[in-house]
Amino acid sequence: xxxxxxxxxxxxxxxxxxxxxxxxxxxxxxxxxxxxxxxxxxxxxxxxxxxxxxxxxxxxxxxxxxxxxxxxxxxxxxxxxxxxxxxxxxxxxxxxxxxxx
Amino acid sequence: xxxxxxxxxxxxxxxxxxxxxxxxxxxxxxxxxxxxxxxxxxxxxxxxxxxxxxxxxxxxxxxxxxxxxxxxxxxxxxxxxxxxxxxxxxxxxxxxxxxxxxxxxxxxxxxxxxxxxxxxxxxxxxxxxxxxxxxxxxxxxxxxxxxxxxxxxxxxxxxxxxxxxxxxxxxxxxxxxxxxxxxxxxxxxxxxxxxxxxxxxxxxxxxxxxxxxxxxxxxxxxxxxxxxxxxxxxxxxxxxxxxxxxxxxxxxxxxxxxxxxxxxxxxxxxxxxxxxxxxxxxxxxxxxxxxxxxxxxxxxxxxxxxxxxxxxxxxxxxxxxxxxxxxxxxxxxxxxxxxxxxxxxxxxxxxxxxxxxxxxxxxxxxxxxxxxxxxxxxxxxxxxxxxxxxxxxxxxxxxxxxxxxxxxxxxxxxxxxxxxxxxxxxxxxxxxxxxxxxxxxxxxxxxxxxxxxxxxxxxxxxxxxxxxxxx
Numbered sequence: 044x045x046x047x048x049x050x051x052x053x054x055x056x057x058x059x060x061x062x063x064x065x066x067x068x069x070x071x072x073x074x075x076x077x078x079x080x081x082x083x084x085x086x087x088x089x090x091x092x093x094x095x096x097x098x099x100x101x102x103x104x105x106x107x108x109x110x111x112x113x114x115x116x117x118x119x120x121x122x123x124x125x126x127x128x129x130x131x132x133x134x135x136x137x138x139x140x141x142x143x144x
Numbered sequence: 145x146x147x148x149x150x151x152x153x154x155x156x157x158x159x160x161x162x163x164x165x166x167x168x169x170x171x172x173x174x175x176x177x178x179x180x181x182x183x184x185x186x187x188x189x190x191x192x193x194x195x196x197x198x199x200x201x202x203x204x205x206x207x208x209x210x211x212x213x214x215x216x217x218x219x220x221x222x223x224x225x226x227x228x229x230x231x232x233x234x235x236x237x238x239x240x241x242x243x244x245x246x247x248x249x250x251x252x253x254x255x256x257x258x259x260x261x262x263x264x265x266x267x268x269x270x271x272x273x274x275x276x277x278x279x280x281x282x283x284x285x286x287x288x289x290x291x292x293x294x295x296x297x298x299x300x301x302x303x304x305x306x307x308x309x310x311x312x313x314x315x316x317x318x319x320x321x322x323x324x325x326x327x328x329x330x331x332x333x334x335x336x337x338x339x340x341x342x343x344x345x346x347x348x349x350x351x352x353x354x355x356x357x358x359x360x361x362x363x364x365x366x367x368x369x370x371x372x373x374x375x376x377x378x379x380x381x382x383x384x385x386x387x388x389x390x391x392x393x394x395x396x397x398x399x400x401x402x403x404x405x406x407x408x409x410x411x412x413x414x415x416x417x418x419x420x421x422x423x424x425x426x427x428x429x430x431x432x433x434x435x436x437x438x439x440x441x442x443x444x445x446x447x448x449x450x451x452x453x454x455x456x457x458x459x460x461x462x463x464x465x466x467x468x469x470x471x472x473x474x475x476x477x478x479x480x481x482x483x484x485x486x487x488x489x490x491x492x493x494x495x496x497x498x499x500x501x502x503x504x505x506x507x508x509x510x511x512x513x514x515x516x517x518x519x520x521x522x523x524x525x526x527x528x529x530x531x532x533x534x535x536x537x538x539x540x541x542x543x544x545x546x547x548x549x550x551x552x553x554x555x556x557x558x559x560x561x562x563x564x565x566x567x568x569x570x571x572x573x574x575x576x577x578x579x580x581x582x583x584x585x586x587x588x589x590x591x592x593x594x595x596x597x598x599x600x601x602x603x604x605x606x607x608x609x610x611x612x613x614x615x
Contacts, residue, residue, distance in 0.1 A: 047384040049270055056377060059390045062164055063397025069171040072495055072520045075402060075502025076235060078170050079369055081180050082398040083242045085163050086376045088187065088391040089249045090216070091156075091194045092383050096256045097212040098204040106211045108256040113215025114222070115249035119242050120191075122223025124184040126230060126238060131177040133509040136516055 077130045084123025090116030148200040155193040156387035162186030163391055167398070173515040190387065219245075232510045233467055236500040237296040240365055243372045244289035250375035250392075251282025251342070257382050258328075258338055267332035274381030276325040279338070280345045282375035287349030289368045295358060296499060302358040310355055317348040358499070359464075359579045362406045365500045370399025402501045409495035409521075411547075411557035440575070443593035445602070448535075448569050449609030452478075455532035457488040459524065461562055463497050465538020465572075466599055467507050474603035475537060476511030481607060485614040490517045492524040492534075492560050494542040525561045534565035536586075537599050540578030545585050553580045568592040571602045 070078045093112035100109045162182050169179025198204050204212070223242075230238045254275040261267055267275075294300035324341035331337060356364055373395030380388030407414045452458060460479065466472055479489045491513065497504040505518050519527070528534060536543055543562040547554045562568055563586055570587060572594060578584065586592055595602055 047386065052381055052384075052386070052389060055386050055389050056381075056393055059377075059393035060397050063167075063394040064401065066164060066167045066394075067398045067401050070167075071171065071173075072405075072493070072502055073505045073515060073518050074170055074173060074176055075405075075495075076239075076498075076500055076506045077176060077180070077502070078167075078398060079366070079402060079501060080235070080239050080242070081170060081183065082167065082373070082395045083239055083246065083369065084180075084187070085167075085183060085391050086246045086372050086395040087242075088159075088163075088190065088388055089246055089253070089376045089379055090219075091190060092253045092376075092379045092385065092388055093215070093249055094191070094194045094198060094212055095383055095385070096253055096260075097208050097215070098198040098201065099260065100208055100211070100256070101205060102260070105256060105260050106207055108252050108259075109208070110211045110215045112249045112252040112256070113212060114219035115245035115252070117216045117219025118223035118226075119219075119246045119249065120187060120223070121220040122227040122238070123242050124180065124187070125224055125227035126235075127180045128177065128184075129227065130232070130235070130506050130509070131173075131180055133506070134173040134176070134515045135509070135512070136174065137514050 074134075077127050077134075080123055080130065081127040084120055084127060087116060087120030087123050090120050092116070149197060152193045152197040153386075156190055156385070159186040159190040160387050160390040163394060167394065232506055233470070234297070235503060235506060236361060236365055236498075237293045239500060240289045240293035240296065240368065243365070243368045244286050244293065247282040247285025247289065247368075247372040247375045249282075250372070250379040251279050251286060251345075253379045254278035254282065254382050255338065255342065258332060259335075261332070269329050271382055272329045272332040273325070274378045275332075276328040276341060278375055278378035278382055279342050280321050280325065281371050281378060283342050283345035284349040284352070285368050285371040285375055287346045288353045288364075288371075289349075291350055291353040292356075292361065292364055292368060295353070295356075296361060300354075304357045305354040310351060313351050314348070317344055317351065320344050321348070360410070361499050362496050362501055362503075363403060363410065363412070366399050366402035366406050368399075370396050370403055373397075373399055405495055406501055409558055411554060439588045441590075441593045443569065443595045445595070445597075445605040445609045447593065448595050449606055449613055451533050451567060451569065452482060452487070452535070452606070453485065453610050453613035455482075455487055457527075457531045458482060458490075459528060459531045459534045459562075459565065460489065460491045461534055461536040461539050461543060461560055462491060462493065462504055462508065463537065463539025463542065464499065464504075465540075467498060467504065467538070469538065469599035471537070471600035471603050472507045472511040474600055474607065476508065476513050478603055478607045478610065479513060479517070481610055481614065485610075490519050490524065490527065492519055492521070492528075492562075494521055494539065494560055495558075496542065497539060521558060521560060525564075528561045528564040531565040532567065534562045534568045536562060536568065536570040536572075537603070538571075540572075540584055541580045541582075543584065543586050544578070544580075544582070545589075546582065553582050562586060563589055563592075566591070569595055571595045571597060571599055573598055
């Protein structure tokens with residue numbers, strides 16, 4: 044799938060950093076832990092890469108690597124989003140609101 | 145690209161846009177949960193689209209499907225279990241673990257790509273260079289994050305582990321990264337270069353994090369978070385997937401910003417930290433104005449309770465000691481009692497209160513503290529002057545007024561202006577030093593009273609005593 048020229052890839056790379064800095068500097072310190080675990084789940088997109096290599100694998104070595112990458116990636120995505128949600132659920136504006144577990 | 149591949153890549157673009165929007169919604173506690181849900185939904189759609197793409201391309205074997213499905217299910221189950229069961233105090237370990245697996249997966253993708261290429265020797269620098277970088281960054285993150293998680297969990301010694309030649313090794317290893325990367329780019333089919341580079345990177349992750357003390361963990365975790373993001377972006381270069389580049393760099397930006405914030409809050413330069421200043425820095429104990437114990441004023445629970453009950457504004461200053469004593473619920477209960485009595489209560493949270501950025505806020509939120517009472521340093525500092533009582537629990541160096549003067553270990557460190565409050569109460573077991581190893585002038589200030597006790601026990605006693613006054 045070599046369809047991406049280097050310049051385009053680097054353009055995307057640079058612009059993403061700038062967008063990231065812009066968006067993330069607005070997050071209050073109160074939410075830095077959920078931000079970190081939330082951005083953690085965003086890099087779980089690596090699971091898509093793992094799926095793509097699983098699709099191209101035809102040797103035992105390839106399968107083993109793809110399997111490990113799948114386990115890691117899926118753990119990253121699912122765990123990251125669930126734990127972030129669990130944390131954010133606890134942030135209430137009023138003390139009266141009871142958290143439902 | 146055919147139609148399906150095109151469609152899938154439009155889905156990826158939409159997913160990346162949703163990640164940005166999701167992070168944008170994180171700018172307020174009210175909308176943050178929606179942001180996370182949006183991001184998670186977009187991720188689910190992207191994964192579904194990838195399944196479609198893989199099925200459509202038809203190159204996948206039956207075993208490949210099995211690998212994909214079983215790996216995905218096992219990983220998802222492990223992630224779900226960890227996320228559901230983890231205690232909020234153990235959050236830094238979990239985030240570290242997710243950093244490790246994310247970096248590990250990214251490194252494996254590059255290893256696989258270089259091993260599986262039909263004509264590896266023909267791979268240009270276009271693939272081999274990001275591939276090598278992916279392996280280095282991903283492997284360093286993998287082993288480094290595992291060690292960090294082990295230290296936080298207490299499996300690996302939390303104290304700085306230093307062995308002879310460690311510094312030299314930490315200089316030699318990065319040099320060998322450059323050599324290994326150049327080798328791999330020149331000869332992408334060289335297995336020796338590939339495995340050698342991966343092994344050196346794994347080793348470096350260990351030797352980089354081992355010498356770091358527990359109190360420096362917020363910086364380390366944020367830095368490793370940035371590394372993982374970069375590794376994933378490099379995997380995006382290897383696989384020609386812009387979605388991975390965008391997502392990876394968003395995370396990298398986030399990790400980078402947090403690293404800077406944490407380093408500033410701890411009075412360290414990032415450069416100093418990266419070039420082996422980790423955990424050592426300026427923490428050498430310096431002998432400063434001694435004889436402090438003689439001048440402090442010791443208070444009982446009743447003394448403190450009277451002050452709190454008759455105050456109109458109280459600011460709590462929680463530090464890591466509070467979390468270590470598992471006393472955040474007691475503090476939350478005490479605050480609720482005072483709030484119900486009409487006292488204006490807020491929490492002054494220093495950026496490094498906790499074991500990762502923002503950790504203390506999560507611990508307090510879990511103890512049912514409303515986020516409207518959680519104040520950041522810059523927001524709360526002007527409020528201390530109006531506070532009748534500032535109650536310090538488990539925080540030390542970040543309240544030390546000496547930071548405003550030059551010539552000591554914490555000079556220039558941003559602190560909470562606790563000494564500006566009308567009166568100060570410190571709950572502390574002894575006059576022991578904080579991480580910086582120096583006396584805290586706040587304790588000898590005439591308006592400060594010390595309540596010598598364990599945080600959990602002390603707060604329970606205060607709650608009972610305040611209950612009698614306001615009951």
